[in-house]
Amino acid sequence: MLRLSKLADYGVVLMAELARDPECGSHNARELAELTRLPFPMVGKVLKRLTRDGLLVSQRGIHGGYALARPAEQIPVSKVISALEGPVALTACGVAPGSCEHEPSCHVRTPWEYINRAITETLDRVTVADLVRPASAIAFAELGVR
Amino acid sequence: MLRLSKLADYGVVLMAELARDPECGSHNARELAELTRLPFPMVGKVLKRLTRDGLLVSQRGIHGGYALARPAEQIPVSKVISALEGPVALTACGVAPGSCEHEPSCHVRTPWEYINRAITETLDRVTVADLVRPASAIAFAELGVR
DNA sequence: ACATAGAGGACCGGAGAGGTCCTGTAAATA
DNA sequence: TATTTACAGGACCTCTCCGGTCCTCTATGT
Secondary structure (H helix, E strand, C coil), X not given: CCCCCHHHHXXXXXXXXXXXXXXXXXXXXXXXXXXXXXXXHHHHHHHHHHHHCCCEEEECCCCCEEEECCCHHHCEHHHHHHHHHCCCCCCHHHHCCCCCCCHHHCCCHHHHHHHHHHHHHHXXXXXXXXXXXXXXXXXXXXXXXX | CCCCCHHHHHHHHHHHHHHHCCCCCXXXXXXXXHHHCCCHHHHHHHHHHHHHCCCEXXXXXXXXXXXXXXXXXXXXXHHHHHHHHCCCCCCHHHHCCCCCCCHHHCCCHHHHHHHHHHHHHHHHHCEHXXXXXXXXXHHHHHHCCC
């Protein structure tokens, strides 16, 4: 089913949760785990990775927590996914040339590149802000989706 | 990396190989395995599934083999993928409602639906014929891809 | 009848996803 | 400065499921 890993799925949910706060303030991992009802250890793991990739900023200590590194409108969903499960690509050749043993004899590589790009661009166009906007449908009009 | 299963990957390659034959004639599994350099048992497995799903027609017996069930222009890549790894969807909720335990408390479900649909439509628009057309770029223009 | 090729399974090993836990370090408060 | 809280960065484990093989049965042509 062309599955997204749970790590990436959780990441999207958590980013959206942070963006839901109108002030985009700081929330700690435990709080986010409760809000999203996701297992706390996983939430910690995901938040750490998102921080390392520069999508979140963290604050240690007693009133520590996480906050969006940039306004939600400037964070594409594709970045969230790639931070957690590597580059968005359907096939190995879309990630790095030479990573597929069949590359020399493969006749469908070029088309796959186009498909990969089309999908990447779709995920580039959706931002974290779109995930929390109530009237999402409007925001998605530009995707050409009914 | 938002991975496609190898089964589906092989399926696409095999469908393309069948479409490359200008007469779209019948080819047996062994022959296709040699042409694509994929392991023969896997080729058999994939071809069987594609046949069960009505994308290929098969002929048993001494001059048996497989051929496209329809003209390549009428076979979207999305069908090939879904025949081999189930419905195209990034999240469980995109496959069947109620399949995700977090559904009641999840706030990003609606946006995911739109994203799922955008990606599905991308894969719907590409046909097996596009995979073998030399000047693929032209065929992909309609995807809005550079 | 016999050789060939597909149909439909069962079956197996290993990689990797999903999940937990532990130790270290930074910050705030008293 | 001691203590508590929370993030940082791993190691580590379990178990599912993917990738792959193989075997038996049935259909077809010679």
